[in-house]
Amino acid sequence: MDEGSELSLTIAQIVQRLKGSHLHSQIERQAKECLHQPEIKLESLKEDVRSFLKTSGWERQLQNAVYRELHVQLPPSHPATPPEHLKEPLAYMRKAQASWEKRVLKSLNSMSTELGVPLARMRPAAEQKELSNKWNEMGTDEPDLTSVRPVYAPKDFLEVLISLRNPNHDSSEDVGVRSHWGLIQVPLNVRDIPQLRQAYSELNLTSGQLGIDDHAHIHPDMFENEYVQIGKKVVLEQDSAAAQQYSRQGCPTGLRADLWALILNSTNQPQDVMYYEQLTAGVIQHDLLVDNLIYKDVKLTASNDDYYFVFEDFLYQVLLCFSRDTAVLEHFKYNSATPPKSFIQGKGEDEECAVVYPPNGVIPFHGFSMYVAPLCFLYNEPSKLYSVFREMYSRYFFRLHSISSSPSGVVSLCLQFERLLQTHLPQLFYHLRQIEAQPLRIAFKWMVRAFSGYLSSDQLLLLWDRILGYDSLEVVAVLAAAVFAFRAENLMEVTSLASAEAVLADLSTLKVMPLIQIFLFATAI
């Protein structure tokens, strides 16, 4: 397929997707209404309408919408590609993901039986009223959750990734110095430092960075002041692409909320607020078993966190709505995972009677709420917070807990982390391996949460700036390796996994940007 037809296919797909959208009808209406204006002439109708849409900002909104589609859109492919290939091209990955899902669903079902709690039930009227009264302070509720256990924790998932094998690849062939010392044994193409330097050129030692060049000892005139001015301009222009480029060098604290919303094209229009309210109503009407998982997770993680405990109520408001949001199902087109299905009681196990459970198709695991928590620093309105989170999830976070070969997928991140470590800190890797403290066993939990809950909140947001800016989670793996490099000296002295974990237990004092920058650009290669 040549480039031209590939492009036209993509365009056709995007047009198809935007056609039914709210933006489409809005623009249509605007175009109709502008006909009454005197500057629109019949003889130059097309041009005049176009220039009207341009000056009134609708063109920019359309551009941003197209830009968003390009991010979440499937890669251009042959028309005959079967749909599962769009989810995940490698058969063994698909298989592994499917069997993992089966395990998770089984665990959920057995919990349902054990606790005697149905997967879903309608709330009685009194309970509905009570819940809607305390919607803004759900954290004050102390339901008994002692018997609720997270369905799985990151380390269970790690075991699955370790056991992944490519049946077409015989890893015994290349035993030797060049063999991989790590736990991930599947051959995937991940970038090494020279390639990373090219891809992340804005992070190099000579360009200004928020997180480095805004340090107290550096005069703000050197970099910060001008950079903030540019940021204001970007926000004013409402240009997604510019905002994304800008975010590569970091977002100023005061502009971050706007810039992220712009990058993600989360405009929070009245219809988004309405949509969020509908989801709220859904929570109030029905009680789901996964709600308990969410409560439990928030109590176990965010509520105990020095930074995030304040946001407990926000987390419920977002996560409970998220579990009922069927719009999330959209992302399963390009996610290797498939939403779990359940059967309505009394209707038999007929495929036709199967419903997706939970309605959004995502079963929360231990630590899931930490994907939302940092965003609470940026957004006050639950609806805005919600739409930004949903977009973040369906662009990035889903990749951190599904098995795929995507470069942003967790398997690639693990492999990349191990490769970076083996190539640039072989002594350290060897030492840790000898004492049975495989680095990935420590770093995995950081990566699954994209470091949320491990770094101090300001540093975390600086890291996520780069995830958004580069539209990739790769930087997470780079940071994990950089953390090991930073503490290498201490790690060389430990003699057990437990003491290695102790050395790396507290990351809250780390400054992420200097670590990443030094690791990428000041490491000898």
Place this chain on the structure above:
Amino acid sequence: MAQARCHRFGQSKAVKVYRLITRNYEREMLDKASLKLGLDRAVLQSMSGNKEGNNNGMRKKKSVIFLDAKSFLAGPAVLQEGDRGPAEERSLRSHHGRERRRQSLLLGGHRPDPAAKSHHHHHHQTSGFKGTNDYGKSEEREGRSCVRYKCGLLNTIQDVLRQRPGWVEVKDEGEWDFNWCDVGWLRENFDHSYMEEHVRINHFRNHYELTRKNLMVKNLKRYRKNLERDVGRMEASKCEFFPCTFALPSEYHLFVEEFKRSPGSTWIMKPVAKSQGKGIFLFRKLKDIMDWKKDGTRSGEQKDAAQVESYVAQRYIENPYLINGRKFDLRVYVLVTSYVPLKAWLYRDGFGRFSSTRFSLSSIDDKYMHLTNVAVQKTAPDYDPEKGCKWQLQQLRRYLTAKHGRETIETLFKEIDNIFVRSLQSVQKVIINDKHCFELYGYDILLDQNLKPWLIEVNASPSHTPSSQEDYEMKCSLVEDTLNVVDMEGRLTGKEKRVGGYDLMWNDGPVYREDVNLETFGSACFSANTHLGCVNDREKQLRRLLKPFPGQKRM
């Protein structure tokens, strides 16, 4: 030791002390002692000329006859700042001297130690740029290699003092150089204490002018009135940062008048002298306060106690700024090292203290909801000590900046600075200035929904009992830096604009980040030298700033 009696508190008779000394280490000690006395006289005499001399109450006559009068000549007439030898060189030299002396002290002290003596003399010769006059000054700046401290509190402060190199605790009636006391001790002992020049204590005699709720408001109201009269309404309006407050029972009628003028408003009653949230309640009806009043008088036997207990009634801020439905306040630390001229330091760290329940005015009986004092929060039934209910100020400032933008929050923090400075100025003329005293205030600031900061109260003895590891570390740093500013060891030049986590906020006038000199004088863009809720890289700064502790190697 009869000699100790002449230093004893309350000793007003002349005590003659005859000492037989040998020309060795003991002799050196006496040199030092007499030198201090000389300094003391010089300073006290110069003070009696100006209004600082209002600490007459504590000055006791003392006279000591010296066998060797020569050393007495060493007392300087005036103390001057600024002319000192190259710091590095000096510190090395004096470091050696002190090291030896310390060793000799450890070895038993009374043995003649020619090495220490020669070092000591060497030191005076080389650093004495102004001949004998400088003799006293080098003593003043050099500080003390051994500080005897007294501490009346059992918490973080005790830990910090104990770990400070060269500091030794003094128990009971022992003599001290440094005293971190509670206000009770101060009340009982301050007036009877004679304090030598170098001695420091952590409260001003009448610290309560600012820290008692009724007096604070009285002083602020007077200050505002004076400003309005002398400067104008605009200037006076900069003092509108405390909620409408009345002292009870004395201003009861004024209060009732105001109360009736704003029906439906909520008021908070606080005992003036209690802290950490004790005895506080909210009310909306005059009836509630009538009941309370009756309660106070009905108690018969305890009538005295009830009457002594005065309260303030304060208009309750009904639209506090909420974060995820929770109310919070800011705890900020301000250190005053002098009232005349006013010299105040602002600490970079502090915290936002969250109420554990969600805010709503519909249930004003819930004490836990309305108070953000950690001391109160701790007794809430579901208080989780692991949680702490606190945010570091840095965290809070970032949060607010993310929500409202940098400019808005910078303005907010400028307004908060204004609160510190104005409130200190309001008591500047009332507080008995005493160069032995310093005071670490804990300011409680509340924000409302319009991001206007309100001064709730000022604490004289901010809680130093930590609620978590992070909190403990912050409080240790705070106390350490307080000691660094107070500088018993003489490691500073006196010109510092920053010491560790402290930024000099006011020094007889505003302090700017930029150095004001002839070149910059014309430019109008000075920014205040305050960094509340900003990065606190105190350790790095201290390493650059300070000489090592006496007897300690530079790291």
